[in-house]
Amino acid sequence: MKNIFFLFFAMLAVNAVAQNNFKVPxxxxxxxxxxxxxxxxxxxxxxxxxxxxxxxxxxxxxxxxxxxxxxxxxxxxxxxxxxxxxxxxxxxxxxxxxxxxxxxxxxxxxxxxxxxxxxxxxxxxxxxxxxxxxxxxxxxxxxxxxxxxxxxxxxxxxxxxxxxxxxxxxxxxxxxxxxxxxxxxxxxxxxxxxxxxxxxxxxxxxxxxxxxxxxxxxxxxxxxxxxxxSNWKTAESRMVKRVAPDLEFDKSRVLLVNKDDARETTFLIGGKGIDYNSPDYVPVLVMNTILGGRFTSWLNDALRVNSGLTYGAGSRFSRYKYAGTFAISTFTKNSTTVPAIDMALSVLDSLHKTGINEEILASAKAYVKGDFPPEYESAGALARLLTDMFVYNFDGNFINTFQSKVDGLTTAQAKEVIATYFPKNNLQFVLIGKADEIRDQVKKYGEITEKQIKADGF
The missing domain is CATH 3.30.830.10 (Metalloenzyme, LuxS/M16 peptidase-like)
Structure with a gap:
């Protein structure tokens, strides 16, 4: 029996080492x-x-x-x-x-x-x-x-x-x-x-x-x-030159999308994020894990676990070749729209004002490192990784250095990442809900533009 337990824990240790040394095959x-x-x-x-x-x-x-x-x-x-x-x-x-x-x-x-x-x-x-x-x-x-x-x-x-x-x-x-x-x-x-x-x-x-x-x-x-x-003949490929979009906003704005029969308000709060090849993607990912990237994140704890305002809340960075966005997302009853938004903003504010300590950072690092290798466990995932390299023009170093970048992140660097990449001023709000019930309450967040969800387009 002792030998069985020894073998079991030895296999776990080998697996942990393999994960911590994951490289692109x-x-x-x-x-x-x-x-x-x-x-x-x-x-x-x-x-x-x-x-x-x-x-x-x-x-x-x-x-x-x-x-x-x-x-x-x-x-x-x-x-x-x-x-x-x-x-x-x-x-x-x-x-x-x-x-x-x-x-x-x-x-x-x-x-x-x-x-x-x-x-x-x-x-x-x-x-x-x-x-x-x-x-x-x-x-x-x-x-x-x-x-x-x-x-x-x-x-x-x-x-x-x-x-x-x-x-x-x-x-x-x-x-x-x-x-x-x-x-x-x-x-x-x-x-x-x-x-x-x-x-x-x-x-x-x-x-x-x-x-x-x-x-x-x-x-x-x-x-x-x-x-x-090799004998496939197509049209000449086009090289379209694009200038990165300006996502710097000089004021907070609110887009209120009216859905007459809505019993809930669904909302996104955010602004400028990072592009696909940002050199700071790894530390941003670790910090977002703390804010809203896992079930035990600050946002989910505050809005779901502690207050019961929603069944789930989170945040994410959507990355594209030329730019990206950051957004906090959740949904809540019409009557608790403002308390939920205020609480989400308070959590974001605490990330800036309170920051994180070594214990919180260590927990986020462990989560990110544990979640990382499984993304590329299957041959299908590896095939998509290779074509992503083509689309976004990166190589295996992004993967091969991922875990060392996680390990090397300090609380001082984390503070800089939060200040640089997690927007707190001039935020952009998109709300879908019953406008007549929430319009007057959400005016405080910024200039309101209204649309009807039944209208064509977005």
Whole structure:
């Protein structure tokens, strides 16, 4: 029995050391003659292969046709030169594979996971979806009608849409304000011809990358991927120069979105955050863990545990390539809207005025370090990490130095990070609730602008 306990604790110790020394596994990166970037990473623990493909085809390229990038990504699987939509679905389901297309603000593409023994069949489908989509008009029109219905339904759930209102309120005319899923009025006007044109302009090899992670030999996979994609000819990739948006505000503002039947007020409070490659991301993450990044955070303790004003409260930094935002988020009954907002502001203020001590910092460090390696436990997560490296132009050092940066954070540095990156003045408030019940009470937070949630757009 003693030997069993010794072995158990020894395994725990080895696992802890492994977590504290987590590094990006070895991978190979190369570029095909058409400009497409390829990442290959062997992972032999399970007989699976995961693929992540990304292109400069996110919502930032929608212009005023909000939802175009999202509909284009969806439509990639509506049939190809070789397979119909039902055939793609049947073939992937039959072997237990997954194949999903997705669009975000800055990129779009696909992810797939399948057994190594089925790779020939799945790579054939992936090649067809990426290189030879036909954007079947009948399938597209059916999907568009479902999308319009979903856009209507989303407005019934404030937590589903408040982020869009927040982004528009802060980013204004910068493309990060673009709602990825679109609006009813913009989606209604988009046709299958539009998505076909968007695909031709934005799914270009010069601004694209494919990562393959899993049970294979790199030399063999390199031959496979080269044979599949090296002859892909696309339009010339576009380099769009953008200037980072100005998120410095000279006064506090309130956006009040009226929902007549609301029994709760859902709100975000925040302002300027950090961009994706901020050198201070790690200390910011640790400090946010204390404020609102875990269940035992100050915000959740104050608003849920101690006062019962909500079922949950938190804070987060949303990072993009050129800029980012910080926001405190929660929801509460109409009658406790102001007490909840005041308490959230008080907690943020205490982060600045009281700061943190060694014990609090040590707890946050342990939490962040423990939460970090599991993010990259699966081959699918590693594949997405590699394509994120491509999209946001960073390398393995970000991961490899993560835990040492956490360990090196001091209380003095933490104080500087709080002062620099956690906004406390000229905050921006977005509230979705019953305006007649809260309008007069929330005037004290800043100049009010009102919208109706039933109105189209954000």
């Amino acid at each position: 070895k991978y190979e990166k190369f570029t095909l003659k058409n400009g497409l970037t390829i990442y290959l990473m062997e992972q032999h623990e399970v007989p699976l292969i995961n693929v992540s493909a990304v292109f400069d085809a996110g919502a930032m390229n929608d212009g005023d046709r909000y939802g175009l990038s999202s509909l284009t990504a969806d439509a990639l699987v509506f049939g190809t030169q070789k397979y119909t939509k039902p055939q793609i679905e049947e073939m992937t389901d039959f072997v237990g594979a997954t194949l999903n297309t997705v669009a975000g603000k800055e990129s779009a593409g696909l992810t797939s996971s399948f057994a190594a023994k089925d790779q020939e069949k799945l790579f054939d489908i992936i090649q067809q979806v990426l290189m030879y989509p036909v954007f079947d008009a009948t399938e597209f029109d059916k999907h568009k009608q479902r999308t319009l219905l979903e856009l209507t339904q989303q407005k019934e759930s404030p937590r589903s849409v408040i982020g869009n209102y927040f982004n528009v309120f802060l980013f204004k005319s910068f493309p990060y304000a673009t709602p990825v899923g679109g609006t009813k009025s913009t989606v209604e006007k988009i046709t299958s011809a539009d998505v076909k044109a968007f695909y031709k302009s934005n799914y270009t090899t010069g601004r694209g990358a494919i990562a393959v992670v899993g049970d294979f030999k790199t030399a063999d996979m390199k031959k496979t991927i080269t044979a599949l994609f």
